[in-house]
Amino acid sequence: MFQNVLSSIENVGLLPSITFLFFFGFFIVMVFFVLRMDKKSVKKMSEIPLDEPHSMNP
């Protein structure tokens, strides 16, 4: 059924390249934003596992 629909796509070989570009773009944007993250909040986030002052046990 969907076989016929999709087999009619032209230049299906471009798919991998498009996906690579998609990822590369995604990666660059992510790195850009990660570098811009606020230093204080990053520090706070990274200390979450160590922040257990309210456990009632010794």
Added chain:
Amino acid sequence: MELERFEYDNKIVRKFLIATILWGTVGMLVGLLIALQLVFPQLNFGIPILTYSHLRALHTNAVIFAFVGNGMFMGVYYSLQRVLKARMYSNFLSQVHFWGWQLIIVCAAITIPLGYITSKEYAELEWPIDILIALIWVVFGINMFGTIIKRRERHIFVAVWFYIATVVTVAMLHIVNSLEMPVSFLKSYSVYAGVQDALVQWWYGHNAVAFFLTTPYLGLMYYFMPKAANRPVYSYRLSIIHFWSLIFLYIWAGPHHLLYTALPDWAQSLGTVFSIMLIAPSWGGMVNGLLTLRGAWDKVREDPVLKFMVVAVTAYGMATLEGPLLSLKNVNAISHFTNWTIAHVHVGALGWNGFLTFGILYWIIPKLWGTTLYSKKLANTHFWIGTLGIIFYAVPMYWAGWMEASMAKQFDADGYLKYQNWLEIVTQIMPMYVTRAVGGSIYLAGVVIMIYNLWKTAGKGKFIGDEAAEAAPLTREYTPSPGMHWHHAIERTPVRFALVAFVLVAIGGIVEMVPTFMIKSNIPTISSVKPYTPLELEGRDLYIREGCNTCHSQMVRPFRSETERYGEYSKAGEFVYDHPFLWGSKRTGPDLAREGGKYPNAWQYNHLMDPRTMSPGSIMPMYPWLGENKLDLSLTKKKISVMRELGVPYAKGYESQAEGDLKNQAAGIAKDLNDNGVPVNGDEEIIALIAYLQRLGVDIKQASTVSK
């Protein structure tokens, strides 16, 4: 702000903890037994369910889903509650998850040795158990997302991201790869055939490693390493990059399990490219883990927990560098089908998963029982014994892999294969099999020491079932800190986060699979390739039941050394009626793709009954029960009609004729066997298996005769 009081559920953590240790020991014992069977084939004691080809899948499933699975749940249930400052969403769901998962393990431990298997690696379980897995997995998912939603900590810590990706991706992989058409309660056929089935299977198989053995354990690393070292992770920014790149890249790498096979070339190349790119996030993660210990390396000398974790993360780094290198076609040409792969996966399983689990156990048990470790000295002993075990396991397997490949590919001066007889290779690597079994025993001895130490530790403390804690609830108003809007948008809403993760992992699968499924030119048909006869089909199901594909591939790669040894290389069009595909992934014995007509029926019969009568020195198990059991014909008709529904061109109404055809063909083989002095009636299982073996590769041989 008023603090809310609540309790962490430690009882569920303890349950998973006990299951981890129990199934881990069982899984390793089964591994040791089958390792010894490669040296002494008689160690199956003539019992089908104790035979190598039946137990190998039990070993892999036990270690992956029972040992690492329970270990993952133990760590997740402990850390999730604490980083989110909330008790698990529902005690009831926690219990359903625990007991449901143990039920799945017990079902697997019964059905796999009995041969109720699909043949697809790490997805061997039959369809009713597949459905149960899906249901229990959803329970786990609801329990996790429920906890995330009622959390008291605004930011969702990076470890939880890894858990979310695990839940989402494993669900997707499991469902897509397990699509099968039932024939009976414990028998089904994969809806995919041949090359497509192989692609789906290794998309699943590779990502079972990625999203069952890696991402959840990375989450555990990001929580437990900072806890054990008592300092935050080296770079939280790096952990964000690590997460997103890793989950996006991993999903693409599956086809590197199928290099030089009949899979279309572009898909193979795609697998290689993404595998190489994977080095970056993997090593980013490893470096992040190791550098967490910056300035605390003196502690590593003292603390066995950190020792285990350092070796675990190092093993992760080694395995994730080796993996991409094995994905290069020129390296894969050597490594594939050999014990090199076995060495590679055990560096991951024994080093990364095993040692991280042990480190967490040594850390978590004193916490749960409110005490200190019984003996640091014994833990250190375990560490050294375990490390030694890994070395004694891995080194001989690497050596064996290189030797197998170089012997199999060697030609003499006249251009003939130097080692024509496969047994010459097998007998050469026997010492390595022995050393490997020794390595496994050493590793297991370490586990026994650990169990004693942990037992004593628990004994001197008192278990804290519900650990009281308090934290402020989340407020409705919230202003994100500058520069954080973008990530908060996805990360603060777990459902949206899961959706983004799902889209990322789905893309890779879709791009690889859609063209292979949809474009006919990717799998050129071969007119001489015909569907199996009913007898051959029954024989094929016996081949699956007995697990022959565990040690024998059906995939001749296009190398001169392989076409010389086996015959024409395998083509995609040969497998269009193969539900499921049976290419195999390891050649403990020779390839069988061109087995048909190579030996007389009598040779096959004697070889199956006792391989050493035909091939002295062979390490193949004996299958005498095949000569005694009567072939079950009750499902033959159903099998034919299910195959037709899946697209195999059996004529309409062929079912009514199938049994007659089957008996005729069986009578022919039985007569030939009788003429050659083998007393058979013709209704034994072995007749069907011989029929199948004699069919392998015959269609393609006919095609080349015709064209000549």
